[in-house]
Amino acid sequence: MIVASWLVRDIRAVEFDGLLRYWAGFPDAHPRALAATTATDAVLLVLYAVAAVAALRSAVAATVLVAIGVVTVAVRLPGLWNIGSRAMESSYSDDLRTRALISAFAALAAGIALLITAGAGRRPPDGSHEQLPTRPGPGASVTAFLLLCAAGAVLAAWEIRQAVKYPELFPDWYLGGDRLAHGLADPPVGWASALTVLLCLFAGVSALSHAVHSRPFGLVAAALLLPGGVSGVALTVHYELFDHFGSLSTETQLTLASWFFETFVAVLVLIALAPRGFADLPGSPAPGYGSGYGQPGYGQQGYGTPGYGTPGYGSEAHPGPEDAGQNPGQRPPAPGPGYGYPQGGGGGGGFGPPPPPSQPPPGW
Numbered sequence: 001m002i003v004a005s006w007l008v009r010d011i012r013a014v015e016f017d018g019l020l021r022y023w024a025g026f027p028d029a030h031p032r033a034l035a036a037t038t039a040t041d042a043v044l045l046v047l048y049a050v051a052a053v054a055a056l057r058s059a060v061a062a063t064v065l066v067a068i069g070v071v072t073v074a075v076r077l078p079g080l081w082n083i084g085s086r087a088m089e090s091s092y093s094d095d096l097r098t099r100a101l102i103s104a105f106a107a108l109a110a111g112i113a114l115l116i117t118a119g120a121g122r123r124p125p126d127g128s129h130e131q132l133p134t135r136p137g138p139g140a141s142v143t144a145f146l147l148l149c150a151a152g153a154v155l156a157a158w159e160i161r162q163a164v165k166y167p168e169l170f171p172d173w174y175l176g177g178d179r180l181a182h183g184l185a186d187p188p189v190g191w192a193s194a195l196t197v198l199l200c201l202f203a204g205v206s207a208l209s210h211a212v213h214s215r216p217f218g219l220v221a222a223a224l225l226l227p228g229g230v231s232g233v234a235l236t237v238h239y240e241l242f243d244h245f246g247s248l249s250t251e252t253q254l255t256l257a258s259w260f261f262e263t264f265v266a267v268l269v270l271i272a273l274a275p276r277g278f279a280d281l282p283g284s285p286a287p288g289y290g291s292g293y294g295q296p297g298y299g300q301q302g303y304g305t306p307g308y309g310t311p312g313y314g315s316e317a318h319p320g321p322e323d324a325g326q327n328p329g330q331r332p333p334a335p336g337p338g339y340g341y342p343q344g345g346g347g348g349g350g351f352g353p354p355p356p357p358s359q360p361p362p363g364w
Helices: 002-014 016-024 039-057 061-076 087-093 094-119 137-164 188-206 214-238 241-247 250-273
Strands: none
Touching: 002 016, 002 039, 016 039, 016 188, 016 214, 039 214, 061 094, 061 188, 061 214, 087 094, 087 188, 137 188, 137 214, 137 250, 188 214, 214 241, 214 250, 241 250
């Protein structure tokens, strides 16, 4: 609701078309009033709506709340010291800055509450009727790992370039200050970029290990990649930069390529991680359960460990210690087909342990 109220304020003050051009960074965008939001706020609104539905219906609700809480705290934290800066005083009215500061505190409280709720509400599934947490499949995991880590590396490379080429902008680039402008309630550009890099790398590595939290964090990272890439693609298409791509400087060419790559990564990761994934079965046995491998006593025909196989293998048996001192007439009868060794088979008949009880063993 906080994000939606600020977006409504900007649409009324700037008009929707002018707001979109301002978000995309068009040089000729001159809104009649300075917008307080950026495209990241629109993405956050969508993320909050999806998370609200997932918290009620998804099996990974806890990790969804953690991901949203982390992003909320990270995005709103710089507002505590930036909203009252001289740059903001010269750009926005006192009333607007006061409301922005209250909104920042409220958003931080909500983000922390999400983290507490996720931690306090975690528990194992209560019965078979509840959905189990899901993990991304092998294909989705590898795709997310490669693309998110590559996107994180590209963004990190641009941050290094920024530090080398414009050292005078630091630390304002990351912490905010009077020399760089940004949205009233949004973090500085460098802070937002560093947050996206960390999310991409964390989600990418987590996806490679099929972690449950890799889907929510991967989707959030991809969503945060989308605004920058889409805005760059819009600028490229609007100014027809590809028509004279060869005449552009190398740095500009790399910038255009990065914009398209970020868009491509964001869309592909969203497609790869959006499906539900695969759930862990509760108490799932080791591979081969029920197929006759590694589970003595319950194998298919021809494959059984001594004492519990069915006819086929292991017809040669030797009396065990419990048979010592008994003559053949005192031996217990062999179990029926399906358990033990074949009756009357060659090589001494064979005797294994007694047949299983009438009730299945614990955990069967």
